[in-house]
Amino acid sequence: MSKVRNNFAWEIVLIACNLRLAIIILTPLIDKIGETFKLSTVQLGILTTIPLLCFGFISILISLLIKKLELEEQ
Numbered sequence: 001m002s003k004v005r006n007n008f009a010w011e012i013v014l015i016a017c018n019l020r021l022a023i024i025i026l027t028p029l030i031d032k033i034g035e036t037f038k039l040s041t042v043q044l045g046i047l048t049t050i051p052l053l054c055f056g057f058i059s060i061l062i063s064l065l066i067k068k069l070e071l072e073e074q
Contacts, residue, residue, distance in 0.1 A: 008069075012062060022051040 026033075026048055034044050 015058065015062075020055075023055065026051065 030044055030048065033039065033047070039047070
């Protein structure tokens with residue numbers, strides 16, 4: 001059972017790394033994205049907000065999943 005918990009923990013870490021990469025990489029490219037797709041400032045703001053919202057919602061879902069699967073250490 002410990003190996004299953006360890007694998008699950010690594011999966012959560014990998015998901016978190018992927019979400020953080022989306023947040024970090026978007027900021028330096030925002031000017032080029034805006035110019036290429038002719039987006040307004042509001043649209044660019046929404047674009048940068050999407051990864052943050054996903055990060056927040058997925059973190060809530062993961063915590064509920066951990067409670068449901070009883071993977072917390074007692």
